Amino acid sequence: MIHVFNTMTRTKELFTAIQPGVVNMYVCGPTVYNYIHIGNARSAIAFDTIRRYFEYSGYQVNYVSNFTDVDDKIIKAAHEAGISEQALTTKFEQAFNDDTKPLNIKPATVRPLATEHIDEIIAFVVDLIAKGYAYEAQGDVYFRARKFPDYGHLAHQNIDDLEIGASERLDDGELARKEDPVDFAVWKGANPDEAITWASPWGPGRPGWHIECSVMALKYLGTTIDIHGGGQDLAFPHHTNEIAQSEAHTGTTFANYWLHNGFVTVGDDNEKMSKSLGNFVTVHDLLQDVDAQALRLMMATTHYRRPLAYTKVAITEAIQIVKRLQTAYANLAFRVQQADAVQTPDVDFTAQVNAFKVNFMQAMDDDFNVANAMTVINDFATALNVYANQAAVSALTGQLALDEFAAEVMVIGVDVQPVANDDDTSWIDEQVAARDAAKKAKDYAQADAIRAALKAQGIILEDTAQGTRWKKE
RNA sequence: GAUGGUAUAGCCAAGUGGUAAGGCAUGGGUCUGCAACACCCUGAUCGUCGGUUCGAAUCCGAUUACCAUCUCCA
Known part of the structure; x- marks a missing residue:
């Protein structure tokens, strides 16, 4: 009987799968414009551990996690690097796979890309407009947040408080196009200098940030999924907006359980590690000199909802x-x-x-x-x-x-079984036999010399009642 | 301002009313020809103040400190 802490209700609840024996979970993945940092890895590890435990418990887990491969940061990074958006995202998608594999993070059942679901996204937006939840404004399409009952419940934010913050941050153009400052974009009209656009009923443009997850979760896991996960910072606005869109579209509950992992903190004052603060360590760099198994264990054995101090x-x-x-x-x-x-x-x-x-x-x-x-x-x-x-x-x-x-x-993602070794180790066995012979003859000087020589080459000897065995340092 | 989180031994950390799990480190011991591996033993009254209770780390009130979210962020 698995109990999970549901952010929506802020309580631990008995987990009940919609379809007995099957867990459909969707976890928001990274925006692929850089190597992942250990905060991203923490999220991936947290949900990988959760997935593995469901599987250990006998569930079949359909684990869907996306790459966000189109957004402002990608466009900017690609422009700076002088390469296409697609070349950039392909590179970092591969890097994600390379970095997560040694951490024993299982590949997602499905790893969808926003750019491969444009038709579905447009159809979704068309439906939102038809239902009166969204409206076009000079090439953009916005969602009427206030029309959705209980908007902000997940993050326990009051919509009127949100409006104050939103009004202060928005640029004049966007504010002028929106009916209400709390509305959010489901489709963004293209700027003249942007190359990565798709044709739509509202002119050329690209998806809003949140819409892809709603569309892809629906496509691969159905109208109501069991578990939706992601970092704590996604509760608002990302997940909040996903809920509004998805439930407006389907008319039913988007996800039964919302799970959020805590942040990785760094430094003496335990500041949040994030790309925007610039205080991040990439997994790519870290794995150069830190054992991947140790990193995995460290991150998996801190409870997923607690902050994790990287030291x-x-x-x-x-x-x-x-x-x-x-x-x-x-x-x-x-x-x-x-x-x-x-x-x-x-x-x-x-x-x-x-x-x-x-x-x-x-x-x-x-x-x-x-x-x-x-x-x-x-x-x-x-x-x-x-x-x-x-x-x-x-x-x-x-x-x-x-x-x-x-x-x-x-x-918890640690493999204790020894890796297969194809190297020829017969020379070690010969040395061990020679040492055994020396020991038997009580020539301890010779025995210790052999042991020391092996140690110098990173081979550790262990004597047991069943004979001597060796291992690499 | 609104909404959350955290505070337990040198360090990490479990524990939501019944007298403080576990790990790392430290020190001691057993095993061993000596080592290595392993095993055993070794430590805190729970941020502060007050309250409720036969009894509180656990409940209530106050207070202090740190962190986070409030439309870039896992």
């Missing part, structure tokens, strides 16, 4: 934890492969493993409480180590435990 200390600690989890897995995996492991189940250890699974799910069922889940995973890791040191172990139960452990850790 060197947090990374260092995450490196330790990843190592501990991988070592625990390796320790028992090594033992399970040994000839002395029996092929009958171990009842007591099976019960322990089952208890860990129950506790893990209990923690994650509570709005994805990863902190408590990590407590379980830590206990689990200790149990693997203890079991690996027992005089007698069951290969069957050991493997069962390893699989369950790996599955739980994979929910």
